[in-house]
Amino acid sequence: METQFKILGILILMAPLVSAILSAMLGRPLLRSRTHWMVIIGVGLSFVCSLLMFGLLNPDVSSPVITIYDWIATGATQNLQTQFSVNFHIDSLTTVMLVTVTLVSLLVIIYSRDYMRHEHQPDRGYERFFAFLSLFVFSMCTLVLAGNFLLLYLGWEAVGLCSYLLIGFYYPKPEAAAAAKKAFLVNRVGDLGFGLGILLIYLRCGHLDYDYVFGPGLIQLKGYETAVALLLFCGAVGKSAQLPLHVWLPDAMEGPTPVSALIHAATMVTAGVYMVARCGAIFARSEPAMMVVATTGAVTAIFAATIALAQYDLKRILAYSTISQLGYMFLGLGVFAADAAVFHLFTHAFFKALLFLGAGSVMHAMGGIIDLRQLGGLRKFLPWTFVTFVIGSAALAGLPPFAGFYSKDLILVQAINTAPVLGWMAVATAVVTAFYTFRILFLAFCGPTRVPMEVRPHESGIWMLIPMFVLSLGALGAGFLFQHRFSEYLHLVQERFASLHHERFSHEFVAVMSTVLTALGIGMAFIFYIQRPNWADRTRVLAGPIYTLLQRKYYVDELYDLLFVRPLRYLGRICFGVDCYVVDGMIWLVTGIPRLIGWTLRTLQKGALQGYGLTMALGLGILLLFVWFTQP
């Protein structure tokens, strides 16, 4: 069994890595427009292996840890473990994540085959795109498979790097370059906390292996759980774009749409959720940390959802929706419903990737236009995209029997019963979500067409539609099919979170209520954007300042600019000054001393050699004096 897991794990990692390297090496000279095959094969193999691993794993048996090889081994010192290995921790959470990641990646890569070919620059960077995507799959799988914090951190940073590279894919475009930089820098803030958290674990436990830290190490962590949990959570906040580090994700939409679908919606941004679920043993021991996680989640959920109400950029609305849905997941984690959170992660991957691919299809059809005010009535031109988009929207809004309903429902039940205030915030978010989701749908696909004259929309090709169909199936059935099995399968995770179950509101009540409220939201959207379009404008005028507040995203960017960006820029200038004057001065001084001596002597004796010789003699003299004075 262990050997099988070992081989599968290595294959899952190596297939995308090798295909990334090969497509980077052979892409330009040889493969060119066939590069996608390399990556499809690599990631496909990875997906098959993930499925096999999923099938082989018995969730009831304690999870095996598989050591691939020892990386650093340094002689033992104090009580710190000095042997770091590359090892895999394979349990139900790992396999679920692996299957999700590789499946969505595979579909998005298939989709990209057509999308990237017709998009903007047909000849530039086709192979680069696929090499990066494949590298991303490798990094993400490393993150998920990791059996210790060091490897987790490595994967964590590697996905960050891939995200940076892909956001800045159209790097000649200044917005894209700026967005990439922003994403990278904002993530550094979170990663600093994450790194410190890992360091603290290491200092307390002397180990970084999950097996040790979540087992005997928990005793050594006693008293530090809250600090560790909060530091780790910092990393999750950065990576999963939660308040207050959410600012990078909307800007990240500058990257190609498949990237937004894969990295900035379905997989990478959920790494934070995965990490918190993985470290559930630590988080569950700290009441305050759980409170922080839940509160951050709930506040972010409603915060991002309200911003989404007032935006017009199709992809940005979806980005805010992603932030809001990630908020749901963190709420779930914070209220001891880790299985529900991971379930939501699973379903969300399908429907959000689907929505983004739909948006990509629209962009593709419209020649790059994604402003909702210029769309409208696209149903006629893009019938298949419309159908899949409806399914995705229904799943996002949480209508039964679509996938989002089941997972969101589980989180809501637990939240309302354990933290009522946060629970009701989440319920309110559900209404807003339903409203903005159908706002997109109605504005883009229904009503009169507002398409500019010169654009001729056309339905996408089969390469783009097939992945969308597959994802629609997921968005349609993943919730219904797995609603009971999922939690059973993941029971290991659930076990770690001591369940605090005292039901005030029954499951059925919450389900009915949320359905009714969702329907209400959809109805309002219908009235506002189909029946009485002028109501929308009237409300906008009526709500004046609030509307502006939402449209300007609560002025967070402006605030950060004032608080951090400008002061840091000044600091940068100071550093530059230091470099120019202090460091250079130091260099001048250090090289200057011999120069000076040489010069003095040269004027006396014509020749630098003596100066050098004198310095050497001086050096020997200093050595002698030093030894003389330090001798015992």
Place this chain on the structure above:
Amino acid sequence: MWCASIGYWLPSGNDLMRVGPDLALIAAIVLILLTTMVTGRRALATAVIVMLGLTAGFLLNWNAGVWVSHHGPDTILEPVPASMIIVDGFTVYFRFLLLIFLAGVTSFWLLGANRQEKDSPEFFTLLLGSAVGMSLMVSTLNLLMIVVAMELASLPSYALAAFDRNSRKGAEAAVKYVIFGSITAATMVYGVSLLYGLFGTLNLAEIAQQMPFVLAEHGRTPLFYLAILAFAVGVGFKISAVPFHFWCPDVFEGARVEVTMWLSVASKAAGLCLLLRVMQTLAAGPTGAVGEYVGPIAGAIGLFAALTCFVGNLSAYRQTSVKRLLAYSSIAHAGYMLMLGAILLRPELSEGAWTAIIAYLLIYMFMNLGAFGVTALVEHYSGSDHIEQFNGLGRRAPWLAVAMAVCLFSLVGLPPLGGFLAKWWLLWALADGGGWLWALVIWACLNTAFSLFYYARIIKHMFLTEDTREKMRVPMSGVAIVQLCAVVLILTGTILAAPIRTAATRYAQGLLQSRTAETLTLTDHAPDETHESMLHH
């Protein structure tokens, strides 16, 4: 005393096998000179002979390695109590590195525009001659032999520095080099003679044994320190430790890339290994004496190691010539390695120190070979090693640029490359010592952070600076060599990390055990008697 007993001596064939690699290099020199008479000055013929010599040396060294691992270290010139040459695991290891590095230098010399050169026989004669010297430097504990070996390594180097006969700069540099070399050599010989005067022997192991007895007498300690430090000046010159590094700027400016590479990497490594061996031997004396007499020397070495890496990094900071930048960076690296000298004097730490130094040397050699190799290729194929020539290399010669980036990142010490692990082990060994050694650790970390600036500058030029020149046509074999270095660095940083560590630890343990055994046999010699007899002189 022992002069009388030397009598008539012939080495056995077995003994000769141990020094086989050195003999192979010498044979290659002779062959080169003879072949030149037959075929005329052919660069290719010379290179073939060099490569044959290197291969033979490699095989013989392998053989010696096997022998050493079975029988323990071999001492040659057996009849003399102070054995002249020691062939142990460390010698064998260093020879391997030296031979590989020589092969690299030879290849880059050939790949460059030097193929048509008429002077290659001379070049290789000098190169191999200094290589023999370096190999001997690392395989002896006899002060006389050390002096001879160092001169053997140095004299050809002076000529190498001035190899471009038409270059005025080269000539000037060589003159300076010679003068510094002779000053430091004189100082060193002075130190050696003082040591001999104090202890009455040239064998360092014996000196270590007698230290407490001889130095117990009042007034001898300062003399001892003077002797040791004067000795260290000679070594400091070889490893260009501050303030004995003044020859560097001129020599690096005037010499060719291959020569710079040779002088700044191999010569430094040999000097370092010699110094570390000497330190280790002195520390292996009677336990009480170590802390008392050798402790302050450790402090001095630590201080100068810190200075060396600082000055090396600062000098590299604003260099526009990549060759010189790398040469200065190698001074900084010598500083890091020199730090280990400070802990070698503490017997409980020496295992970690040896492990670190063994691993560091290996990785240090590959990363410098790669980086200097790319520089050599760029210089040959675009005319200069100015940093501007690296502009847009990522597009003009992607394979070279990638290899260069890997080597540079490894030189900085970023994971997951070999350089990171080498530095990590080194710092870990230092941190194990605790106390003031922590200051060295922090200092090394600061310097590492600082060094990132100038290494990253090259990377910026390669990948971020646009350049419209056409693609560079570089021979495949050159690309293959630098790529090989890059691959080795990646592998040593990831998969091979643990095996290297294990091997280095085993090596270090073997070294220390054999050393202990050696000192044990020496203690049987009844030091009192020696001491007495010496006082009579």
